[in-house]
Amino acid sequence: MAKSIVVVESPAKARTIERYLGKEYVVKACAGHLKDLPKKVLGVDVEDGFRPVYTLIAGKERIVQDLKKIARKSEAIFLAADPDREGEAICQHLVEELRQSEEQPVYRVLFNEITEEAIKEAFVNAGSIDKNKVAAQQARRILDRLVGYKVSPLLWTRVRRGLSAGRVQSVALRMVVDREKEREAFVPEEYWNFSAAFLADSELEFVAKATKLDGKKFKVTGKAQAETLLQDLRNGSFLVSGVEKREKKNLPPVPFLTSTLQQEASRKLSFSVKKTMVVAQRLYEGIELGGDEGRVGLISYMRTDSTRVAGSALSEAREYITARYGGEYVPSKPRKHKTGKRSQDAHEAVRPTSVSREPGRLKDLLGSDERRLYELIWKRFVASQMSPALFDHTEIKIEAPRTQFSAVGDVLRFKGFLGVYEASKRSFRTGDAEVDQSLPDVADGDLLTLKELKHEQKFTQPPPRYSEATLIKSLVDREIGRPSTYSQILSVIQDREYVVKEERKFVPTETGTAVSELLVENFGELFDYDYTARLEKDLDDIEKGELNWVDALKRFYAGFSRELERAQEKMKNLKTEAVPAGYNCEKCEAPMVVKWGRFGRFVACSNYPDCKNTREIDKPEAASESDAQSVECDKCGSPMVNKKGRFGEFLACSGYPDCKNTRRIVTTSSGKEILEDVPLEDKCPNCDRNMVVKNGRFGEFVACSGYPDCKYIRQEKTGVTCPECSKGEIIQRKSGRGKVFYGCNAYPKCKYLLWQKPVPADCPECGLAFLLERMTKKDGLIRVCSDKKCSHKEVVQKTEQVVS
Secondary structure, three states: OOOEEEEEOOHHHHHHHHHHHOOOEEEEEOOOOOEEOOOOOOOEEHHHOOEEOOEEOOOOHHHHHHHHHHHHOOOOEEEOOOOOHHHHHHHHHHHHHHOOOOOOOEEEOOOOOOOHHHHHHHHHOOEOOOHHHHHHHHHHHHHHHHHHHHHHHHHHHHOOOOOOOOOOHHHHHHHHHHHHHHHHHOOOOEEEEEEEEEEOOOOOEEEEEEEEEOOEEOOOOOHHHHHHHHHHHHOOOEEEEEEEEEEEEEOOOOOEOHHHHHHHHHHHHOOOHHHHHHHHHHHHHOEEOOOOOOEEOOEOOOOOOOOOOOHHHHHHHHHHHHHHHOHHHOOOOOOOOOOOOOOOOOOOOEOEOOOOOOHHHHOOOOOHHHHHHHHHHHHHHHHHOOOOEEEEEEEEEEEEOOEEEEEEEEEEEEOHHHHOOOOOOOOEEEOOEEEOOOOOOOOOOOEEEEEEEEEEEEEOOOOOOOOHHHHHHHHHHOOOOOOOOHHHHHHHHHHOOOEEEEOOEEEEOHHHHHHHHHHHHHOOOOOOHHHHHHHHHHHHHHHOOOOOHHHHHHHHHHHHHHHHHHHHHHOOOOOOOOEEEEEEOOOOOOEEEEEEEOOEEEEEEOOOOOOOOEEEOOOOOOOOHHHEEEEEOOOOOOEEEEEEEOOEEEEEEOOOOOOOOEEEEEEEOOEEEEEOOEEEEEEOOOOOOEEEEEEEOOEEEEEEOOOOOOOOEOOOEEEEEOOOOOOOEEEEEEOOOOOEEEEEOOOOOOOOEEOOEEEOOOOOOOOOOOEEEEEEOOOEEEEEEOOOOOOOEEEEEOOOOEEO
16 A cells, blocks of 8 residues: 655654654655745746746755655655645645646645644644645745845945845834934933831831822922922821722733743743744654653644634643642633734644643753743643632822822732742832832821831933843734744844844844934835734735735835835945045045945045055044143153043044053043043062053053053952862953953963852852852842852842931
């Protein structure tokens, strides 16, 4: 009897499925897409109804030959690519390459999880390829090709080669650039927080926050106003003016979608979006569990925007919760969650394939990353089917001179889902500090004793930069992109060096900002947030069969071609742009100009190529006689001149580049002050000259006075022996951006480093040789054990301003 061929995307999935199906099937992997639009030509005939011309992807010829060889001998072809648009397109291309004749049956197999039951059921219910899904994927691919292939060359000629534009990636870049511009334009405003600690007759101390001032929302914006209010409060009394008690429900979380899984893994596990999807793919395709189970897929398909859960999975979860936690932890009916209006609802939410496979049971069978992500998915799903957590919520309102205070306390009465899924701490917020508290039993009119009155000056903060999690959330909120594209979008804008990460937040590079500004200026509609979302809706409508894919492309291309023609004529050329720098070349006296190069803007002589003098943009930008200070260079005697650089004002020797002497300028309450080198009695260990305290762009440092002949710089020692090599000592160092870190002085032989300051003090709990010191908003300066498993923490210095 002839066997049937089953084609899946990955080899790992093929091995798992083949074991379930038995000897009647040969299961092979195609390793993703086999065909795509050609790389070196457009590959889309715009005049002939946007007809695409697909070619085999380089390197896939051998895979196709092997699949064809097996298909020729097969009774039937079963196509089991991933259950999404990309998977459907892969299946269509497989049919075109493998099918021998119209008589050879071809079946589309869809499953949401790789378990024996799900696989066998999928083969019993095998169907045909969804032509609408194929059309939606094809339209999406052609849209992306038209934008990338026609807009990217404009960036090559106007900025530099190698840059690219993308229908969605450029919108994501715009979001990062727009946020950075908001931050730069932000003007901080002063405000003051007031809070107080009280004692009731029960002697139970509790904390309240000022919420109203003179009958309006509490707002104190200046020190004088704060001091006046403080005096009024210290001389007044505090009376309870209202007590509210009620039950408060905390509802369980919704099961994971792709986007929320990426966000939560970023926040809780510090996973990048790309890493989350790679690890989730491994859990989906199957993990070898040994014994009777063998290789099993542990989670359902991880590219989804639906919260729907199969009835069998709901029943299993409810039975598990009842047996493990008790009947009161299960709601009377299965919890069903609303799905977003743009959800395709083709797949279930991300969930474990069986809740009986508890994370603890699999601890020794999974790698660290797989275990942590599986535990997150398992807990979230189980919690989503549990009863709400119940709290006794109490709010006490307190009247004081001109001010109303409010104290809030939540006492947990029933854990509910919190017994499984760790939620945010229940706390009352006073300023930036969180305080857990129980409230006393008080009544209207009760007089309270003031224990402590706090007032703290604060300043409003600019909107935060996007992290991977918040950028994805914003894309989802704006209905831009799909679950399968978020990881790729974030990878592309980083690979193109349009953005960099600083402290896990996206910062646009100079190139990224320039590219975004050019694209938005010349393609206002194409890269508009709402227009991009409308294009995504068109693709959804094509998939539903409600819109013809050719009609959608015609409508898009009509506007796009107009913008493209206008941009080709009017987009400014940064390569040829030369903006006067405002000073002359020190070598030939020709005007210096700001130009654009491979690595961004720089200053160059306008007399190029006869004069090739250049300097970085953050170096001195002006050097006129009117800027000269009555200060002579202590190295060569030339006048020092006032400059502005990346890190503020400074004095530089007019003899640059022969003399590179500089002095920092700081602004104090009495005006601008030039920071001179401060001589020390210490001698340089290299040349025996005196050491001096110098001021660089990142602050003070101690160096040899013989610079530049001697370039010795004293490194700040911590007194802590390196725990990795046990030979070197941990010293303070600074990164290229000026951020302080601590590393072994045996570098590069030993590359041990820390981002927190080590202190030579034994941990009183575990005895480890040093503690780590850091500043926190809540406690001020603290020290914690350097071993993450040890919970030791001690407060060194409080930062709050306390007035009793």
